[in-house]
Amino acid sequence: MRYFIHLAYNGLNYRGWQRQAGVTTIQEVLEESLKTIFKRRICLIGCGRTDAMVHANQYIAHIDIAEPFDFDLKYRWNRALPPDISIFDVIPVEGRAHAQRDALWRTYDYHIHTYKNPFLAGYSSYYPIANLNLDAMKQAATLLTQYTDYSAFCKSPQKNDSNICNVVSAFIVADKDKERIRFQITANRFLKAMVRITVRRLLDVGEGRISVSDFESYLAGTQKAPEVFPAYPQGLYLSKVVYPFLELPTRER
Numbered sequence: 001m002r003y004f005i006h007l008a009y010n011g012l013n014y015r016g017w018q019r020q021a022g023v024t025t026i027q028e029v030l031e032e033s034l035k036t037i038f039k040r041r042i043c044l045i046g047c048g049r050t051d052a053m054v055h056a057n058q059y060i061a062h063i064d065i066a067e068p069f070d071f072d073l074k075y076r077w078n079r080a081l082p083p084d085i086s087i088f089d090v091i092p093v094e095g096r097a098h099a100q101r102d103a104l105w106r107t108y109d110y111h112i113h114t115y116k117n118p119f120l121a122g123y124s125s126y127y128p129i130a131n132l133n134l135d136a137m138k139q140a141a142t143l144l145t146q147y148t149d150y151s152a153f154c155k156s157p158q159k160n161d162s163n164i165c166n167v168v169s170a171f172i173v174a175d176k177d178k179e180r181i182r183f184q185i186t187a188n189r190f191l192k193a194m195v196r197i198t199v200r201r202l203l204d205v206g207e208g209r210i211s212v213s214d215f216e217s218y219l220a221g222t223q224k225a226p227e228v229f230p231a232y233p234q235g236l237y238l239s240k241v242v243y244p245f246l247e248l249p250t251r252e253r
Helices: 026-038 073-080 134-146 194-207 212-220
Strands: 002-009 055-064 085-093 105-113 167-174 180-187 236-243
Touching (some): 026 073, 026 085, 105 194, 134 180, 180 194, 194 212
Parallel strands (some): 055 236
Antiparallel strands (some): 002 085, 105 180, 167 180
16 A cells, blocks of 8 residues: 655754765655564655755655554654654555655745844754845746746756756745745756755845846856855755645644
8 A cells, every 4th residue: 555644854963855875864764763663664755855954844755555554653653753853644545646756846945034043043044144135036036937947046957857847936025124034936846956046046136246137047048157056955945745636734834
C-alpha cells in the first residue's frame, strides 16, 4: 500500500532533505526512525529537495508498506522523531501516486527582517538594509510570471536539461514599518537555488544596485546576468505542495 506523508520540519540542524553520506539530513532521520518501527528500511520519496538549513511548513513524501499494520503510525513515528520534525498526516493513496512527479505546484515563502531580532534568528534572514525600495522590488516580482526561462536565476544552468519554469504567482508583502518582508512564489518546478537567487536579485533592485529594467533583461535573456551569491538559506520555507488529487491545508508556523 502506498501512503502520502504530510510533514514539516525546521531545517536548521540538517544538510537539506536528501540523504547524503557523512551528514545528517531530513530523509535520513525520517527513514531511520521508521526503521525502528518496522524493523526494516523503508525508503521515502520526497516531493523535492530542500537545501541545508531550509525549512518546510508543508512537505509531502510517499512510502510503500506491503504488510498491514494495526497501530497509529503517525503517533509512533512522531514519538520516534526529534522535536524539529513533525508528521501531520499519513494518507493512503490509490494506485501509484507519486509525491514528486505528480505535484502540480509548489509554493515557497522567503522571510526577511531588516533589524536585529534574536527571536527571528534562524527563522528569517537578517539583512540590515535601510530604505529598501519596496515598490521597485514589488514591480520586479510581478515580472516573474511573464517569463519562463530561469537560466539566469539558478545555479549551474548548463547542467539542466531544461531551465523552463512556469511561475503562476509571485509577490512581496511587508509590515507597515517595512522591517519584515515576505516574498512568495508558486511554480510547477524550481531549479537549484532558484528562489534564493531570485531573492538576492530582488534585494539588489531594492538597494538600487540594479534597475527593474536590468532585472527584466536577465529574465528575458537580453542582458547577461552577473553572478550572485544566493540569499541566506534560513529565510526560505517550502510552504505548500498541490496535487491533482490532494490539497492539504498548511499549518501556521
